[in-house]
Amino acid sequence: MPDPTRRSERSRHAILTAAHELVGEVGYRKLTIEAIAARAGVGKQTIYRWWPSKGAVVLDAMLATVSDPADLALPDTGDVDADLRGVVHAIVAELADPTLSGTSRALMIEIQEDPGLAESMVERILGPNLAAIADRLRAAQDAGQLRRDLDLSVAVEMIVGPLYHRWLLRTAPLTPAYADTVTDLALRALAPDRLAPHGEDRLE
Amino acid sequence: MPDPTRRSERSRHAILTAAHELVGEVGYRKLTIEAIAARAGVGKQTIYRWWPSKGAVVLDAMLATVSDPADLALPDTGDVDADLRGVVHAIVAELADPTLSGTSRALMIEIQEDPGLAESMVERILGPNLAAIADRLRAAQDAGQLRRDLDLSVAVEMIVGPLYHRWLLRTAPLTPAYADTVTDLALRALAPDRLAPHGEDRLE
């Protein structure tokens, strides 16, 4: 239970930078706390004092490189399809980038056996990203472009679920074309019933 | 380059059993070759001689517990919706079972960093499972219940993608109700256009 007000900003920054660099150089599996400490010119204890695990350090390092949460927001051009294609392409690009992808994959691994890390991962990275998509979908829903009875978090997962499925399970390559196909299909699922435009949509 | 004909079946079996048990008891991360060898009453070298990695042992252990590929096939009652609910419920149940889930999660982890393992994983476990669903969808397509222009492997991923998304990313609990919602939405996406039953469906 250290006192955060006395924390050394210099050390914190050096640690996150070192972690970020090293994860790119040697990969997450071969990344060691010892190496981070050495590179950062810091005692190991200083890392253990402030982070519970290697995963937590890397998560913070990743967040530090991510810019402010405002630009997570999707544009709203009125064209849901186009706006969604923007995000899914960005997701595909990010997951294809070897560096980012390596770290992401590593964190995916860690959260499989570390519920605490999973929680902060969801809270700080995944959650905001999915929420941004959900926001755009809500706007579309308000504009009558989507069914009114949708659970928006499910709607989001209809879109990103198949993308992550390919990335994580490696059943087939994750391409922009695939992302487009998935988006089209998903929007078809989310669209209001065309036969009963004035009735009550009911799902489930 | 060991001689497989002289391999001890007793040892092979003991190793796979021990690996299966241990992955359930301590999780994949804390699973060690040493512990497997000790539990199996086997020399470490015997494991290193026949398997290249911890993941390979666990994969074999999982395959050994999996029953014959024939009963992967989905029933065809004529009602796609019902037949799919059967599989998705089975998937949800399997991923909820702590023992089975432990091993599966372990393999998910390992394939993130071992492409070779990923390949044999897809080939021997994931592939057959997804193919079984694809087969049922093909039958439905042939019966005119689904769009004719579907890429069936994409279709399958529209259904299972969101399920694995929840399981692996832990954004929300994976429940049978969720599986039903996803299946309904997916089928809505995969169904032929209802407004132009005589026209040509066109996707993309």
Place this chain on the structure above:
Amino acid sequence: MPDPTRRSERSRHAILTAAHELVGEVGYRKLTIEAIAARAGVGKQTIYRWWPSKGAVVLDAMLATVSDPADLALPDTGDVDADLRGVVHAIVAELADPTLSGTSRALMIEIQEDPGLAESMVERILGPNLAAIADRLRAAQDAGQLRRDLDLSVAVEMIVGPLYHRWLLRTAPLTPAYADTVTDLALRALAPDRLAPHGEDRLE
């Protein structure tokens, strides 16, 4: 170069008490500055400011518990043998007492590697104690009970040397009976030659 006039007596006392207690509880080797500071409710720096080493703290702690130098003096009943038995028994008792012995042993340890400490140890504790014995022997010498050519400091060591030998080298238990035997033998060595009472004793 701290200013001794501003030194906190409260802290000084708490540190010495804590050191004394801890050396009895965990032994000298496992005694840490950190533990002393914690037990004394004192910042580590306060210890480092006033003492150069762990040994110096313990030496001071011991001196603080030692009573005034006046009662080091041996009684002079006229019977050297009896008077010496008094001291040697006291030494044996002190070295047998687990608490006192712990601290003494600690200092013995420390002076092995710290000549400066050894010097002040000899000056402030060992010296006065040995001098007290030497004083009694001198009286006996003056009374004609001991050889006239004795180096008194050697004489003292003939008596206490064997005692410390057992205590420090642990070759055999240190008992009052052993102390008596040693004293008898030593006195026999120190006594004037009985065959030539009128001649000049000459040693070396």
Place this chain on the structure above:
Amino acid sequence: MPDPTRRSERSRHAILTAAHELVGEVGYRKLTIEAIAARAGVGKQTIYRWWPSKGAVVLDAMLATVSDPADLALPDTGDVDADLRGVVHAIVAELADPTLSGTSRALMIEIQEDPGLAESMVERILGPNLAAIADRLRAAQDAGQLRRDLDLSVAVEMIVGPLYHRWLLRTAPLTPAYADTVTDLALRALAPDRLAPHGEDRLE
């Protein structure tokens, strides 16, 4: 509980050599297990597997440099005084040698807080050395040069006790002249009563 028959002689030897060298180079206090392992080209675990403590390693290293126990035996020229002077001078010389002395002093320290080490120290080094002196004294006793009622181990301690006292307590320098004085005095104590050559000596 490792199996000693499978122990690597190569490693054992390298460790003892490294320990011996390092203790001479940096002293006992700054000697670390890690440095020994590195110098010996050995895993730390190999040291921990076979020795319980740093002190035990150094003790073994010291023993390894000591030649066979046969040459501990004192010569018997018929002149006890001369023969004893030989050993005490050897002891003084050994305790004056900075290298040997450093290690010896270190072991003295260790045995103060490690009874197990103390035991093997006594058993393997101190014991045999003292026994060798006792043997010579026994011969003198048989020759009628010493009192018949002597406890020989006490007799030995009358001689070496004062020597170790100076060495360990650092009250005064340990010189050959001091050793001679002590030996003379001790022999005077141990000699048979000259006034009653035919009577029964009785001590205590």
Place this chain on the structure above:
DNA sequence: AGGTAACCGAGACGGTACGTCGAGTCTTATG
């Protein structure tokens, strides 16, 4: 009376070594 310089408790910091664990390799004895 206010300023300031020291001590003080607290504890974060960069380090070093600890003793343990497991990886993957090598050796020995047994079948």
Place this chain on the structure above:
DNA sequence: CATAAGACTCGACGTACCGTCTCGGTTACCT
């Protein structure tokens, strides 16, 4: 020659203390 057993080298783990270095806070002296 495969095996069970386990010793080996190596590297990282997470912990404990070291001695130094800020932090506020509280005296005690000095203008």
